[in-house]
Amino acid sequence: MLKPGEIVKFNSMKHFKHISTLGSGGTGDAHLFKDETTDMLFAFKKYSPKGSNDNDDTFKRFVDEIKILFTLSHENIVRVYNYYLYPEAKSGYLQMEYVEGVSIDQFEPYHRSFWEDIFKDVIYVFEYLEENQILHRDIRPSNILIDKNDKLKIIDFGFGKKLEIEEREGRSVFLNWPVSQLPVETQLEGIYSHQTEIFFVGKLFQNLFKNKGIEDFKYNYIIEKMIKIDPSTRYRSFPEIAQTISAGVMSEINFTTREKEIYQYFADTLFSHISSLYDKYDPIIDIDVILDKLANLIRNSSLETYIQHNSQLINCFIKGVYKYKKNIDIQVATVKKFYEFLVKLDSDKQKIVIDNIRTRLANINIIITDDLPF
Numbered sequence: 271m272l273k274p275g276e277i278v279k280f281n282s283m284k285h286f287k288h289i290s291t292l293g294s295g296g297t298g299d300a301h302l303f304k305d306e307t308t309d310m311l312f313a314f315k316k317y318s319p320k321g322s323n324d325n326d327d328t329f330k331r332f333v334d335e336i337k338i339l340f341t342l343s344h345e346n347i348v349r350v351y352n353y354y355l356y357p358e359a360k361s362g363y364l365q366m367e368y369v370e371g372v373s374i375d376q377f378e379p380y381h382r383s384f385w386e387d388i389f390k391d392v393i394y395v396f397e398y399l400e401e402n403q404i405l406h407r408d409i410r411p412s413n414i415l416i417d418k419n420d421k422l423k424i425i426d427f428g429f430g431k432k433l434e435i436e437e438r439e440g441r442s443v444f445l446n447w448p449v450s451q452l453p454v455e456t457q458l459e460g461i462y463s464h465q466t467e468i469f470f471v472g473k474l475f476q477n478l479f480k481n482k483g484i485e486d487f488k489y490n491y492i493i494e495k496m497i498k499i500d501p502s503t504r505y506r507s508f509p510e511i512a513q514t515i516s517a518g519v520m521s522e523i524n525f526t527t528r529e530k531e532i533y534q535y536f537a538d539t540l541f542s543h544i545s546s547l548y549d550k551y552d553p554i555i556d557i558d559v560i561l562d563k564l565a566n567l568i569r570n571s572s573l574e575t576y577i578q579h580n581s582q583l584i585n586c587f588i589k590g591v592y593k594y595k596k597n598i599d600i601q602v603a604t605v606k607k608f609y610e611f612l613v614k615l616d617s618d619k620q621k622i623v624i625d626n627i628r629t630r631l632a633n634i635n636i637i638i639t640d641d642l643p644f
Contacts, residue, residue, distance in 0.1 A: 315364040329360050335427045338404060346395040348425045371417035375478055386488050390515055391422040397508035400464045401555045405431045409470040455501050465501050472496025516625030529611055536608035537627055539600055543580050546635045548591040553628045557620050560586055564609045571602045
């Protein structure tokens with residue numbers, strides 16, 4: 271009978287067939303193996319640093335990479351399956367999804383417009399990382415792959431950092447950055463934040479399109495703002511960039527007149543019932559969370575004509591503290607129609623709709639509270 275806290279060891283051996291070497295880096299080598307039980311191919315990253323890289327800090331980064339990858343679940347981030355650590359030998363292996371493809375700078379799409387989808391996918395995956403307080407810190411073409419099915423994959427979190435809840439930035443790590451000039455916060459203060467990641471992602475695409483001779487890219491105006499050296503003139507966050515993209519795309523989607531009316535009425539209703547925000551605007555980004563909250567609200571209000579507490583609706587879209595109107599006049603039918611409209615859309619269109627609502631709510635007045643005693 272197992273007891274809570276009891277350590278259970280699974281000693282059964284598992285065998286993999288070596289297929290080929292995938293590459294070599296400063297902290298180790300990557301190899302392709304086949305699991306002959308499942309016939310699946312896996313990439314194994316062996317921790318085996320060379321020269322001055324063989325130190326405790328480098329091994330800690332390898333363990334941190336394992337921790338980071340096990341917290342992430344996103345279709346555009348390489349999937350981790352298992353790890354094998356040998357601390358006594360200061361070595362280990364990381365078993366990952368094998369991505370059969372090419373780096374983003376080697377990719378040639380069938381049509382140039384496909385670059386728009388790739389750009390959006392990169393922004394959205396870094397939006398996910400920001401939401402989960404993860405800094406990648408090694409943004410270069412070789413770490414952004416396009417697989418054989420034209421699907422984007424972000425790899426190599428060897429220099430990644432998991433921020434604490436209240437932490438907004440990490441210290442810069444010395445890398446051979448593929449840019450001629452560093453952003454101000456890194457150059458002068460050694461700071462590396464999500465806003466710094468925006469700079470490097472923007473620079474990656476600027477260099478990519480320059481080398482490929484692409485001058486008329488649809489989102490050039492976004493890239494120009496991403497690569498501002500001064501952070502005060504750069505985008506503040508990846509969600510802000512996502513909202514900018516969605517604002518431009520919304521008008522291109524063929525919504526019916528009725529669907530537009532449902533969206534507009536709901537967005538106007540939600541916006542008009544929030545009087546002000548305290549300290550900052552903190553929207554809920556995860557669309558599945560929003561859908562679950564809306565569904566629960568509708569289910570709990572099924573016998574009502576009006577939403578009894580407007581905060582229950584606002585909480586579907588906003589975290590943090592806010593001031594709202596308490597008059598009971600939001601019809602349950604309004605929320606239900608919007609939910610039914612939203613849930614029918616594919617995930618890309620859902621994101622565009624939610625991003626547009628977030629853009630609307632970002633215009634609500636923010637009150638900065640002063641908790642100082644005098």
